[in-house]
Amino acid sequence: MAACDTCVVRNRAICAGLANDELAALNNIGRRRNLEPGEPLIWEGDESVLVANVIEGVLKLSSSTEDGREQIVGVVYPSDFIGRPFAGAAGHSVTALTEARVCVFARADFDRFASEHPKLEHKLLERTLGELDRTRKWMLLLSRKTAQEKVATFLLEMSDRLLETGCEGPTLGPLRKFDLPFSRQQVADVLGLTIETVSRQMTALKRDGIIGLPTRRSVEIVDRTALEDIAG
Amino acid sequence: MAACDTCVVRNRAICAGLANDELAALNNIGRRRNLEPGEPLIWEGDESVLVANVIEGVLKLSSSTEDGREQIVGVVYPSDFIGRPFAGAAGHSVTALTEARVCVFARADFDRFASEHPKLEHKLLERTLGELDRTRKWMLLLSRKTAQEKVATFLLEMSDRLLETGCEGPTLGPLRKFDLPFSRQQVADVLGLTIETVSRQMTALKRDGIIGLPTRRSVEIVDRTALEDIAG
DNA sequence: CGTGCACTTGAGGCACGTCAACGTTCGTGG
DNA sequence: CCACGAACGTTGACGTGCCTCAAGTGCACG
The missing domain is CATH 2.60.120.10 (Jelly Rolls)
Structure with missing residues (x-):
């Protein structure tokens, strides 16, 4: 009890x-x-x-x-x-x-x-x-989306799911900034990609100013609309 | 009632x-x-x-x-x-x-x-x-198998599932010969491939004497062991 | 005997995988 | 505290499996 x-x-x-x-x-x-x-x-x-x-x-x-x-x-x-x-x-x-x-x-x-x-x-x-x-x-997603779409979809889903479950303390709306519970290899295993492809796509999103990558495990969604467009 | x-x-x-x-x-x-x-x-x-x-x-x-x-x-x-x-x-x-x-x-x-x-x-x-x-x-299967493995796995699964449900009348063991309820396009949609790739893989399996393709929709599994090996 | 659709076959391109080198973070012990 | 090594991540060059585009081929229909 x-x-x-x-x-x-x-x-x-x-x-x-x-x-x-x-x-x-x-x-x-x-x-x-x-x-x-x-x-x-x-x-x-x-x-x-x-x-x-x-x-x-x-x-x-x-x-x-x-x-x-x-x-x-x-x-x-x-x-x-x-x-x-x-x-x-x-x-x-x-x-x-x-x-x-x-x-x-x-x-x-x-x-x-x-x-x-x-x-x-x-x-x-x-x-x-x-x-x-x-x-x-x-x-x-696994069978029909491109690497770019996969990574974008993944980041959006993470920002939703981590919020729901309160892993990251109280915030309003989907999370803008969060720590991934995954290594790059694990992200690759979720998306059916290789570690190198995941890395390249993340870097590309960062280069385009859509996300920020302050540390290894953390992600900041800078331009959510753009990310949603890419996710398809 | x-x-x-x-x-x-x-x-x-x-x-x-x-x-x-x-x-x-x-x-x-x-x-x-x-x-x-x-x-x-x-x-x-x-x-x-x-x-x-x-x-x-x-x-x-x-x-x-x-x-x-x-x-x-x-x-x-x-x-x-x-x-x-x-x-x-x-x-x-x-x-x-x-x-x-x-x-x-x-x-x-x-x-x-x-x-x-x-x-x-x-x-x-x-x-x-x-x-x-x-x-x-x-x-x-969708994310990690090759086209060849996908098609082989698919054919084996079909021969099991069509049997279980008695769609094809009474037979013992997995079906050797059966009619696909799918067009080539639909097989492609199941496997996350294009119609051309499915067609090529089927032809390859036929060429190697592993399956037979008597008509458009029907399949005969000639060498089940070989097919299982390919399916991985 | 055409007409249309499903399927096959071929040629070429590209997205992603593979292989390899390099940079960065982190833990560990001198 | 720094030196070192291992683990993790990034970046680049290259290869290839599958997609794309396009042209047959064969079967089912009127």
Whole structure:
């Protein structure tokens, strides 16, 4: 009980809407876990034994070909749900990008609990449907957009998503300035590009005065309209 | 009642597990609809007013950029679910590829019914989670595989999926010979390629004796092992 | 027997990948 | 505090896989 009481995502995660006694029961089968940047939580192909809620931080979902080409297939933020309930093997790895705190459940326990609590399943369904929408939108970007459009779209999406989840403190409207939770290599893996191409496109946007790059990880959106035009 | 009784997907679609009286209630709010090849059911960006079950046929989910580049973000088969319950606008169009029969519901009616029937929501959740897995797997293909690998993977997937759904009558093991429900242009839209590249890759596979192309729409997998090797 | 559409084939160009060198930041220990 | 090395990022030269544009070819229709 104590843990959920003070949980910052209490009203946004799938736990929202549960009564106090239900929440206590859920808390009983879960435990907190802290992750360091780069620390894996789930490995691609492993049997699905773990599900979790993100409390704090950013994590990547990634999938690789046998010969080592990697693609980041999703990025999760606080209040997002991780893992594959009700079935077999994990289709992708889950790795922390920043320091992160998650609320972990054994899948078997979670499955049972979910089956007995339709409200929780409903929340999970809404979340999964939303994630599917976002994933499909990203497919269009991966296959049909140019490198320039990809990078511009990525920067805009980051400025929105980091805001929503309050990673960067209170600000009004989309963020103008923020720190990327990604290395250049990881940006490349999100966009289906190489590190060199990402670097070149970022430099080009900077040269044209559309963005600023004060430090390695930070981005400033100088001309949002221009960026939106490029994103297409 | 009558309609569901004889429904071929009765035990595979999300309706599976409903008691007879529940099914009758669901049947009351739905209606059958037939679609011709190329006929649209839902338009991208429209408000989400319609959801449906596929009874027969194959449909595509597609999304486009403003300047007309299209990407097929999903393909649905009999017993699959179509549409976006519980929320706003449709993220993609839905169009019949073959003659199709679907079971359509007004979204408001369906949302209400679902909220009152946890078993149905559970089925829908399992289906959505599965679809999300498949979609993420496809992202890796779109961004990191070569044209050759894409076409090989596509042909293998088709031979599996057409079998599962019984579109092609009873056969044992994956299909050796089947008719594509796609034109070359549509294959290109699934794989994020151009029509010319798809054509060249198909011809190359034929030249190497790995597949046969008896007619425009039909494919014969001659050397499945070789095809799997290429698919990567 | 034309007419039209889907598909194939070819020639050429370009966006992005590859390979390689260089610059910058950051941690570590002398 | 600075010296050093490793990791990360940038920049350049070059190659190539796929796209673009354009001209066939074959099949289905009246």
